[in-house]
Amino acid sequence: MAVRPMVNRDNAYFWDGTLAGELRLQRCNACQALRHPPGPACPDCGALDRGHVVASGLGTVYSYVIHRHPPVPGKELPILLAVIDLDEGLRMVGEIVDLPESELAIGLRVQVDFAPVDDELSLPIWRKAD
Structure with a gap:
């Protein structure tokens, strides 16, 4: 049995993407900065408004x-x-x-x-x- 990743509200979009055959990256909706691994706040501008893009x-x-x-x-x-x-x-x-x-x-x-x-x-x- 494989070790499973911990899925939470910060990274669920990533794991939903892998099921859909997409590599998704978190993007700040305020400043457009990309980040990985995902997190709750943008390290560049501090905004909590996050989305994703398909890599x-x-x-x-x-x-x-x-x-x-x-x-x-x-x-x-x-x-x-x-x-x-x-x-x-x-x-x-x-x-x-x-x-x-x-x-x-x-x-x-x-x-x-x-x-x-x-x-x-x-x-x-x-x-x-x-």
Whole structure:
């Protein structure tokens, strides 16, 4: 059984998006600043009026780690984990799939995909961009 994310009013739009096949980013409706991870108030202007935009789903590997130990419930090791520089200017941590670990490199172009867990949860994953 996989560990499930904590869904709350600050991030429900994100998880609703993954179910719809969209990578959603929080945007301040007052100053238009993007942010991730989501939160209740804009760090730029302090406004509580937040919305979201749908990201392109494209990015570049900024940094990565190959997780070999300890075991993770519901996952096969090794797990390729990366910090992704999204084309929108934010960074996001994600799992890289279907890639030999020898090909994982800083600067690799990646695109988001979604891995359904069940009817209520789909997780964003990353693949080498076409």
